[in-house]
Amino acid sequence: MARLIRTEKEVEGRFEEVWLVVEEDALDQWPAGPQAIVGRDATRKDALERVRGEAKYTADLQLPGMLHAAILRSPHAHARVAKIDLSKALAAPGVHAVVGPGDAKGLEEEPGYAGAAVAAVAADTLAHAQRAVRAIEVEWEELEVVLDPEDAVKRELYTAEPTTYERGDFERALADADVVVEGTYRTSVVLHNSMETHQSVCEWVGDTLNVYISTQYIWGVRSAMAEAFDLPADKVRVVCEYMGGGFGSKNDPGEYTFVGAELARRTGRPVRCALTRREENTAAGNRNATIQKLIVGARSDGTICALGGEFINAVGWTGWSAMTEGPMQMLYACENVRTVRYGAKINTPPMKAFRAPGFVEGTFGLECLIDELAAKLDVDPLELRCKNYASSNDGKPFSSKNLMECYELAQAQWDRRDEVRARSTGTWKHGVGMASQIWFGGGGPPSYAWIRIGSDARAQVVTAMQDIGTGTRTAMAQIAAEELGFPLDKVEVSLGDTSRGPYATLSAGSSTTPSVGPAVRAAAADAKRQLIEIAAQRYHVEERILDIKDGNVVSADGNVNTAVEKLVEVLEDAQILGKGARGPNPTGMSVLTFGIHVVEVAVDVETGEIRVERVYAAHDVGRIINPLGARSQVEGGIIQGIGHTLSEVRLHDPESGRILTTTLDAYRMPTIADVPEIVCAFVDRPDEHLTNLGSKGLGEPPIVPIAAAIANAIRDATGADVHELPISREEMLRALQSAKERERRGAHAAV
């Protein structure tokens, strides 16, 4: 039965109260552990076409008569368009239309960052469009530029009001603490740099707008485009079957799609608007920089009694302020916590969600601070974490939490410390560090799925979700096959089209599998029930003794054992249709994911070179649907996190605010040569309170703890406290120098 509920909805750590119609989740969970198909390795359903280059991405789409758009972007970090002359651009060869500020959403008259879109051209080729963009004449009135986030906070320039949180009595607890450790931690701006740049192709067909776009959320694009062009949402069709990575940056249409649709409207032709790699590095979103002033107080027995933090998110001109304080509030059983978070509005390109936004940055600060506390208390960092283990989240019970099992799994890795340190020779010092992971990833309603079974006994799951490369298409096929009792190769998944399937949630917040998966299982159960009804009538047996296993209809008494093909061949063109919906999340419970990384590093104390040699990762994300795909997610998250930690940084000119690192040789992402040995483990225990699957998401958790674990391993190896990301050689040498000075002062004091 459909039920109207008021519930809390979470995406990327942002909560809102919403009304939802949900259907009860009537299915019992499968028993823990691998089933016939779920919980076993499956190669990707769409691997072949991707590997062979046959999958058509948005970038590959060529519509007849398609024009190409190019965007004029502001060279100034803050300026007003005093005068703009589009006429020369319009007269340039090959040009069909030119739009300026106010003509399309996202074209700014007062750009607030270098790279903000101001005008755009549609032409026969991209080269023509780019040439015409250079012919647009603009008279700029330059405005005041604010680039320093601390300066912005001082002047109360915020993207949103500051967020404060307190539990217990922080001041008093801190005053009573036996040991206090404080530090300032900084993280830099890093970029998503998906291999397929942000892009879309827009075309008007009759009164309908078709949008082909590389996106993580076709339904979000549909709503935003409908609103921008004042259309009923059904008059916008959004398609994304394959997309070349997003990592959080592709949740909305972006100015390029608004511009493309407007140019398509004006020209009556399809228009592609694709960002170049340099635009991608400038204006496609980023993980914002943070400044974290943190303090922890503990009793001499290792009980953490006070945690405090002042967090500045350097959000940029627009964007939202992620929950950087989240780990501090949620990871440990500390009774007295006080945090304040500022979102600084500065003249830099806007942030966009990036794989566990806020928690990646906040975990770096917190988990380094905890290790520094362990050093000061002279206790084992793992013991300290176990001692302060949280059994509830601010009084709310966890739907499931197996972090302790993760710690137990990691114990053997942690015990390698002496052996690893003993490898140190000459200037190369070896060490081991760890950090914990906490993040959301429970998903939620609404999401829906349909399933159809034809007389060939093949099943097609239809759900308008996305597979952004995480393998969710394969996970859905496994879930459907498991429930139906079909072999995996008899199940296909159709996705990525708002006009050809029911609503499914966005591919962000580690939410696709936990949100859409239960709906797919419910749809499969509905279809299976119908198959069994048909079988009962055909074979004259009671429904309750019938089941479907490995593609065969079987009865408990052994009298029926027939291939499903035989059963359904009578259907001819008729189809069995099942439908399913995602049920509600458990009320009053905190649904979170947990894990731990143990990292082994080597540091050359003479040159500052850092090598990550081994990463052990243990994660608790409920039931694992596809262990093969899950391992790939963990490896990918770790590798991306190693980039964030050691080599990636987007630089801007501190005077003008212009972006300096716009190419992939300036912005340095990990290559295959930078990859350490990675070992991963999963607790793989269903969350008994969460849906008919007990599965949580895994896209984000593996990137959360890696930076802190590396920094803690560096401390273990060298004694140096690293407080800033990325840990470049300069930063490493600076940290080594200050450790040396501290030691010298300590020696002096001892004398």
Place this chain on the structure above:
Amino acid sequence: MSDLELTVNGHSYDVRGARVGISLAQVLREELGMTGTKIACNEGHCGACTVQIDGVPTLSCITLAHAVEGEVTTIEGLREHPLVDAFVQADAVQCGFCTPGQVVSAAALVAANPTPTVDEIRHHMAGNICRCGTYPRIEEAILHWRD
């Protein structure tokens, strides 16, 4: 504009009136419809556009089409290569945008050296960026490509 003759995957193609300065990647994708060759940076930094010219891995986005003299092999010409199945089995693909370029690079490696070591794989493949981080799987796929 200038006419262009190319041999791609064993077939010869006449491209009439190709713009002078057009890249090989553009000709393959836009004129010949071979979109398996991806353009991700368009300035020779990422390897997504890798093709082979006479067996040598080449960045087609910074190769002038008119200057190509040898035989071009693209992912479309390597669809039956055992590496394809090795990539599928090893899960060496996530979003898949860089993957065709990875396969083309890897195919050149194993043609010259059928049993590369891990170090040789890392050296040879370091020019192909994968933002999803499928590197350990790529390494596994190349190590076991003939299994």
